Amino acid sequence: MAETGAPEPRWLVAANVVRWRRYGELGQEFRSGTKAFRPGAKVYVIDTYPATGDEQLTAVGHGRHTGRWITIDTGTRHLHTFRPRLVYAPAVLVRCAGLPVHTREEAAGLAQWLERVARLGRDTHHAAPHPDPCLCHACLPGQ
Template sequence: MMNLFKCIFKRKEIDQNENAFVEGEFLWCIVGNIVDYHFYGEQKEIKSGTKHFRPGAKVYCIPEFGGMAHETIRVIGKPRGSRGMINVIISTKKMKNFRLQKVYSDSLFEKISEQAPYRVNNSYRLSKKELVDILDIVKAYTEEIKLP
């Protein structure tokens, strides 16, 4: 009960003092999954997942490379064989099932708030409508291989 009180108090403190980009007790974020199989290299080898993430891993996308048409995207997620979260840039082709989701977790909330489009003291912050527009763009890049 005490941890719940601390989390709520901490979030309210952030909202009032730093004008964080939140609606209530959540943050809007683009979420996707890593493709099961994709082509790799000049010989077009078929690989499973990516170097950092297992197939189907849920990743939180930070759309900060708009000038490059979002061909690469910064993601935060749990890597292979580790419990912590990592922050890496991967090709949008290796992701699928893009959607808009609310983030409630305190640890994710803090990691996402550190990034440029969500930064507390940033003068430009992404709105939900802008995230939906970006979502339509990145959905077109997925290149997943369906194996029988």
């Protein structure tokens, strides 16, 4: 049980920001991480919603430039390794107050679905073939 005033821990989906993402005309250029998050940064998914042709989600994590907690909407294709995590960080819990609470099993199911959506988004977002050599998440060894 949490102390008075401290939010209760809850199950959320955690993910990491891709190290490199395809960018520009036909995806022939690369950028590290995203504008808001460093490559490899751990973020927590607090909400998801469909957008025009690309699945979007709301993520909370430490900002790239300030290191402070930020909340931002981003495409699922910019994240990978979705997994359920029990979150204790008050900054995250305050930002997801009022949203539905998930069980561990629900968070695990959401994580599996987001992983599939992210992989599909990375594969189909740019209609052109990958450049050679390619640094994108799908082409890096061990991904």
